Amino acid sequence: MFTGLIEEVGRLRRVARQGQAMILVLEGSRVLKGVQIGDSISVNGVCLTVVAYDDSTFTVDVMPETFRHTTLSSLKPGAPVNLERAMAAGGRFGGHIVQGHVDTTAVILSRAAEDNAVVFRFSPHDPNTLKYIVPKGSITVDGISLTVVEATEAEFSVSIIPHTLAETILQHKTPGDAVNIECDVLGKYVERLLAFRGHEGAAGGRGQASASRLTATFLAENGFL
Structure with a gap:
């Protein structure tokens, strides 16, 4: 999870493409402090996993789904990028809940x-x-x-x-x-919950569906809509 507070502007050093798959090598400094293989770093709002790093760069894989639905596919070497490490437990929550999952x-x-x-x-x-x-x-x-x-x-x-x-x-x-x-x-979770309204318990033969108390009227009355 991220907060949406950019730690630094890095730069794309190299791109390797094979079809709609990419390997990106990115320059950074602050985001490399304490970095480990498997860590998550947000690159222009996309949550990516560190697969290699050295003193000044880190490497990430971009799968076809991410290639198709984000702007990463258009990046060229030398392009500046927004970088943020995943939020550390106990850190300040200055932005909002950011997953790094581009809509x-x-x-x-x-x-x-x-x-x-x-x-x-x-x-x-x-x-x-x-x-x-x-x-x-x-x-x-x-x-x-x-x-x-x-x-x-x-x-x-x-x-x-x-x-x-x-x-x-x-x-x-x-x-x-x-x-x-x-x-x-938060809005996406509310929509998903409302879509299942009245169907709780119906799946898996767990008995008769029960009515949910989470309704559009309830949300509106309490300032959520």
Whole structure:
């Protein structure tokens, strides 16, 4: 699990491709402190497993599923990348729950200065993900924990403070560029639970289904919807 607080901007050193499988060699410094084989590191919001490392680089495998559904497939040697190690037990939880499991990619529609901030507007390639994106809710863009400013049926926006812009690869992003998007996992779990409403106990011959007390009305009355 990650928090969406980028630790450093690294760089892609080498790419080896075989079909839709890739091996990436990435440069880093902070994320290599205490690294071990099997550790998880988020690369532009994608949770990847360290399979080799040295004093200045680490190596990860990218499987075809990840190749098809993230922007990693378009990375070229020299490209900057957002890096974050998995959250350590007892660490500060400064962002939100980030799994490193990308839901969709999105294209940047616009980038505009607003006093000390920069407002980005995005259009997800999978419009079904917009149901999980709510104003003032959390969203992960290329691994960065951000707060949604506005959300419509076609797009959403976030506002970036100068520190976040300077310390992440968003500083290089312009309209037309693609980014990885991970929606807040809480909404996805709620949707899944509601889909099984009234079916508890029906599977496996465990008796008659019982009605769930978790309903859309209950969630709305308690401020979840």
